Amino acid sequence: MKQLLSKISVGSLVVVMLVAASIGIFSVTSLQADETCMSPYMAKITGQEDFVYVLTLGVEGLGDGSDKLVTIDVRPGSKTYGKVIHTLSVGGRNEMHHAGLTDDRRYLWAGGLDTSMTFIFDIHSDPAKPRLHKTIKDFVAKSGGAVGPHTFYALPGRMMISALSNDKDHGGRTALVEYTNEGEYITTHWIPTEENKLGAKIEKIADGYGYDVRVLPRKNVMLTSSFTGWSNYMMDFGQMLGDEEAMKRFGQTVTVWDLHARKAKKVLHVPGAPLEIRFAWGPTHNYAFTTTALTSKLWLIYEDDKGEWQAKEVADIGDPSTIPLPVDISIGTDDKTLWVDSFMDGKVRLFDISDPFHPKPIYEKTIGSQLNMVSQSWDGKRLYFTSSLLANWDKKGQDDQQFLKAYEWDGHELTHKFTVDFYKEKLGRSHIMRFGAYSLYGKVPPSAVSN
């Protein structure tokens, strides 16, 4: 045997890998279930998710009034399926907003837009009972003035954090900030402005605003979008709508970056506050989608035939004249469908994006009186929705429903599975969701052990 093996060229590993890779054998798909729209660097859930973690904004007078990480059991067959099984209060209200997992998925980072505090939760020691591992309290000082940590995006060994504001004027000019997985500050990358273009090509204007951050590593591209600063996102929604000056302070750009060098290359003009960015999955699909909150448009950010990145408005979302206010989006793993939530009408719309330049609405359903986030499983069969946008922007009175709703999608219809009423449970305003699973950490569900 040893002789036989020794006859295999010592370099055969290299040769076979190169041959195999060159003809794409590694592209064969195995079945996985995971939320879409996550960082490509992250560990994956294989199989059914066990938990949905929900970040909530505390409401004064409701429960302990603090922001929380809420764990909901979504494992089929579990005795507590569809129920809240754990809550973890952070002791205070921070305008808790988005959250992201580290590349090894051991920690969930969540940011407070008001206080700029970042909470790092340990979700691997006991995935059913997360605990607070660390709190970053000096984000503003360390970053050199960035305010409002928003998107937490996993890079190898690091977290890329897009902020929303700054400590000089609390407007929309802001930065990307890098931290190690251990929560130590690395560096800050400011977003180009008219005064400091940072070498970027400016299509129309450089507003310096930030919101989401996503990457397409095989093209060495990173995209950032643009929302608004602290002075607006902390203002009462009705008051802001009536404030002419405030309404001018919204982002109108998507910035294209050299991912490896972390250098801004081009600032695209995308008016109307482009929010979530979702890259397509396909190996030749060099494009991403975003939606503009104020103009209710679906935009395509794409690489043209000359290798130049461009932005193009490709569809209306509902009737823009009624201001549906599109918020979260989720792209299917086959690049054929895109779910789009809109806050004002509480609807989710499904677009056929097979032709990315001509998306077509093919389905819609009202989920609640207001709607914000959507997470879908990797196989596209399970969708979860939550309701809160911002504490001061959520609807008032009876329309201020706060929930997590779970649905199944059969390709034609969304079927309701369960609802968790976050007000009834005294949990607060439900915002971003992330999936968890025992299998990620070499663990098995307790019932499987007892069986």
Place this chain on the structure above:
Amino acid sequence: MTLFKIILPLITLVLVALPTIRVSAHSDKPHSNKQNENTASLNRQLEYEPPAPGSYRLPPIQQAVDGDVIDADGREHHLFELMADKYVILSFIFTTCSDLKGCPLATLTLNNIRVTLEKDPTLAEEVRFLSLSFDPEHDTPEVMRQYTELHGFDDARRKNRWRFLTTTSKNNLQPILDGYGQYVVREYDSKGQSTGGFSHVLKVYLVDPERKVRNIYSTSFLYPELIINDIKTLILEKAEFQ
């Protein structure tokens, strides 16, 4: 038996790859997030021009971590002693890894970098490669030595350009893994039985002569051109401050 374990990934690769090639050569199936990353990285052709050396910065990410290790000849070392004052590319592997997009890819990439650097002896002299096993129970110094011989890396090993390392115990290994943030867990089946494999996110570390980690590469970044440009960037940075 040990040799068989080492070569098993290769045999598996050949047996699996050949029929799959026929089936999937014209496949246009969608790619999972993970697969998208892997496909991009195993196709060794970069789809973009990497940024030129010196045109960007690599801010220090963290301090490198020392630890007690053993080389493939059974000699004991401290990691820092092996790093010396060189630019170091450090990977964590286990020799029985059969995930082509994991340890074999890391080893392949390190070898490609090594071979490329040998065309520039001055630059090659500035760089060292360290591959440390996170399966010390199986990967003894003897197994690591066989691994290098099997894959044709024994010459680099003898020149001390590329060290294949292991540890005497989990107690010696774990602080190193923790220090670099390399999370590794044993894989278990649905009944809670160990499969013998490990689950880990592939990470390769670039450490500068001041023993600071300057970049971390996952599968998507394991391109020799990119890593060599990073090394050149650090060398230019050092020259700038001297």
